[in-house]
Amino acid sequence: MDEYTAITGNTLLEDSALEFDLYLKSGSNGHSKYVLFCRGKDGFSKEKRKLLLSKDIDRLYISSEDTGKYLRYQEDNLKSIVNDKSKSSKERSGVVYQVAQNLISNLMDDPKSGENMERVSGWVQNTVNHIMDDEDTFSSLLDITSHDYHIYTHSINVSVIGLLFGKYLNLEPHALSRIGSGLLLHDIGKIAISLNVINKPGRLNGDEFTVIKKHPKAGMELLEHRSSVNVLSLKIVIQHHENYDGTGYPYGMSGNDIHLFARIARIIDTYDAMTSNRSYADAKKPFAVLAEMKNDMSGCFDMELLREFIGFLGPKDPRKKRRPDDTLYSTPSFSN
Numbered sequence: 001m002d003e004y005t006a007i008t009g010n011t012l013l014e015d016s017a018l019e020f021d022l023y024l025k026s027g028s029n030g031h032s033k034y035v036l037f038c039r040g041k042d043g044f045s046k047e048k049r050k051l052l053l054s055k056d057i058d059r060l061y062i063s064s065e066d067t068g069k070y071l072r073y074q075e076d077n078l079k080s081i082v083n084d085k086s087k088s089s090k091e092r093s094g095v096v097y098q099v100a101q102n103l104i105s106n107l108m109d110d111p112k113s114g115e116n117m118e119r120v121s122g123w124v125q126n127t128v129n130h131i132m133d134d135e136d137t138f139s140s141l142l143d144i145t146s147h148d149y150h151i152y153t154h155s156i157n158v159s160v161i162g163l164l165f166g167k168y169l170n171l172e173p174h175a176l177s178r179i180g181s182g183l184l185l186h187d188i189g190k191i192a193i194s195l196n197v198i199n200k201p202g203r204l205n206g207d208e209f210t211v212i213k214k215h216p217k218a219g220m221e222l223l224e225h226r227s228s229v230n231v232l233s234l235k236i237v238i239q240h241h242e243n244y245d246g247t248g249y250p251y252g253m254s255g256n257d258i259h260l261f262a263r264i265a266r267i268i269d270t271y272d273a274m275t276s277n278r279s280y281a282d283a284k285k286p287f288a289v290l291a292e293m294k295n296d297m298s299g300c301f302d303m304e305l306l307r308e309f310i311g312f313l314g315p316k317d318p319r320k321k322r323r324p325d326d327t328l329y330s331t332p333s334f335s336n
């Protein structure tokens, strides 16, 4: 049986050809039928939109097989979607996040593809624009970041939080682009590591930890010859596990020898990992995590930046509302 996926009509641009057909759902009592509304090649016209409006229909359907094409369509039109003030900040942030999920999954499948790297720059650019000219993105984007740790969601969360924090620090848009790309790609070296190690419930043994520690260099090797990846983004990839006191890896760099962007990454990477559900620990509350980072892990971070980060999240982090109670897990010795 064919499967269908719901989409909202207002994510479609008028008069552009689509690579997927649109359906309407009809029927009741559990006997729903999907009726062809618009052939993709005919495009989605103004008249079609009017027709939907007149019938008060917001929900359209696509064949589930076309989900990838639909997400790619949103990605190609992300600039218009992000600039479309008729959509709420929440709707626009939702598209930004969905597009990133599809992009990251394509990227992990084929990290050597130049096209996928270009797509990373495009996504970051549009997300920077979204963040710069909309005051509501702080809550709408942060609200959407997922609480379950997965390498895809973690990468997107860290990138989104990094862009918002960068804006708070008054960094220029071009610096934000470097940060956004670097953070989105920071753990890409993990694709070389067995999933058994990455998803292992419980603590890693010494050998497994040695394997994990290779991911910054593996990521660097994957990206360093790509012209579309800026050298400042690469600093994040290679240095995001360096600790301010010199105890990190892979080089044991310390203090301000670690690039500012990587010092920012160290904080956000840890924060996101500890506030998410991971295979070896439940999510902790943001306040507890910030306190632990400040009191028990202070050697890892640039404390001045950590203070800024705490001020930036302040009382505003929407994750605070929905976190499960604290657990008594001890601090993991690394963040994923």
Ligand SMILES: [Fe+2]
Binding pocket: 186, 187, 215, 240, 241, 335, 336
């Ligand atoms: Fe990492």
Ligand SMILES: [Fe+2]
Binding pocket: 154, 186, 187, 269, 335, 336
């Ligand atoms: Fe990470």
